[in-house]
Amino acid sequence: MPMDDERRLREWERWGSVPLSLASLVFLVTYAVRVLVPDLPPGWSDLLLLITLATWGLFVLDYVVRVAVAPDRWTYVRRRWLDLVVVFMPLLRPLRMLQFYGQMQNRYQRPRLSLEVRVMAYAGLSALLLGFAASLQVYADERYASGAEIRTYGQSVWWLCSTITTTGYGDLVPVTVRGRVIAVGVMFLGVILIGAVVGSFSSWLIKSFRRPEERPDAPGPPEGE
Incomplete structure (x- = not known):
């Protein structure tokens, strides 16, 4: 059935x-x-x-x-x-925690947070969780690899921050196959997640500073004026 x-x-x-x-x-x-x-x-x-x-x-x-x-x-x-x-x-898998948070928000008829704030929260937490997981895996793969530049976890975090923000200094790069595959994934996720955070934050700022008469649903001027 x-x-x-x-x-x-x-x-x-x-x-x-x-x-x-x-x-x-x-x-x-x-x-x-x-x-x-x-x-x-x-x-x-x-x-x-x-x-x-x-x-x-x-x-x-x-x-x-x-x-x-x-x-x-x-x-x-x-x-x-x-x-x-x-x-x-x-x-x-830790991204399931974000799914659980979303389900808790959906229990309310009207979400407690605005759309922009929810997008910033989801995208920001996703970036943190995925970034933490990626830095751990890259550190585990790279620290004992021959010719590796990432030898400490601090270096792995620095590499992650420069990669996920698409800055790409190039001072630290992974040398293992899996490390480079993770790097490609971090680049794509960085463009998507960080872009979502910045875009939502910009939209939230515009709404916060918009005067009542500048809102799309604001009534127009009376006829004859």
Whole structure:
């Protein structure tokens, strides 16, 4: 029954929203600790690795269940191809926290924040989360690579800031294949996300300083004047 399948899919996604958002945060934290503190005691390192793998397993299970209960599985896979990409790139999963925040906003008939502020919040948080994940992965790939220029996490953050803002100083560049692939992704995301933040902020400023008579919905002058 297609309608029953759609209802089950919506119920599963609604039920898993909060747990998977928390699991995304746990995954990011445990991965960050393992990357930034490489000299952890073996017991702690193994525990963090186990938690990281367990949360990734939840992501895989969630995707498999959603595909299984979808009315048309192949159509669902084609339309939600990004979900499949995220399964293989779990560092992108923390973006589910933004999805959860959006769902909380949608519970109100009238959003508490204006459109411009919401766009700035979503785009800004997306840039922070994706930037943090990208800097971690590049640091993990580059620090021991032959001929690498990015040897510390501070250098990785500096490289990220200059790349995501499309400044591109070129003083630090990744040398590994995966590092360069991430760099290309950061460039595209930088243009989209930073552009969205700047554009929304400009629109918000214009609205804030616009006088009442300059608003589009303001009544025109009386006839005969």
